[in-house]
Amino acid sequence: MKPIEILLVEDNPGDVRLTIEAFSECLTPTNIHDVEDGVVALDFLYKKAPYENVPTPDLILLDLNLPKKNGKDVLEVIKSDDFLKSIPVIVLTTSTADFDINKCYDLSANCFISKPIDYESFMEVIKSIERYWLKLTILPSRIT
Numbered sequence: 001m002k003p004i005e006i007l008l009v010e011d012n013p014g015d016v017r018l019t020i021e022a023f024s025e026c027l028t029p030t031n032i033h034d035v036e037d038g039v040v041a042l043d044f045l046y047k048k049a050p051y052e053n054v055p056t057p058d059l060i061l062l063d064l065n066l067p068k069k070n071g072k073d074v075l076e077v078i079k080s081d082d083f084l085k086s087i088p089v090i091v092l093t094t095s096t097a098d099f100d101i102n103k104c105y106d107l108s109a110n111c112f113i114s115k116p117i118d119y120e121s122f123m124e125v126i127k128s129i130e131r132y133w134l135k136l137t138i139l140p141s142r143i144t
Contacts, residue, residue, distance in 0.1 A: 003029035004134050007057035009041040011066050022126035028134040038069025045084055058141045064093040072103055079108040086140040
């Protein structure tokens with residue numbers, strides 16, 4: 001089985017480490033590609049230098065509070081692009097603000113999850129993502 005390619009757009013190194021560690025404990029094989037800001041995320045998605053040879057992600061985990069270009073702006077670009085819009089985007093952020101939640105769904109986010117603060121709850125969130133998005137759901141990129 002080919003690993004699921006996940007683009008993690010996250011500027012907090014601790015959250016990056018925690019997410020990679022959590023996915024390493026999942027049974028579904030994954031390759032996590034992490035970028036630290038919205039501009040680099042779009043460079044990755046559009047395969048601009050130095051990302052010419054990266055795979056197109058099967059799933060995107062997107063933080064909202066990013067430097068250079070925030071997560072809502074990145075989401076808007078992804079969901080308005082005919083090539084990228086079918087990639088599921090899970091907004092995974094610390095925000096619980098109604099405005100952020102509504103805006104992300106208005107921009108066609110596939111899911112909005114507020115990051116738990118404690119380790120065990122965060123691990124459960126990642127396991128839930130694995131169960132739903134990597135096992136139950138048929139990702140568009142996996143249709144042959």
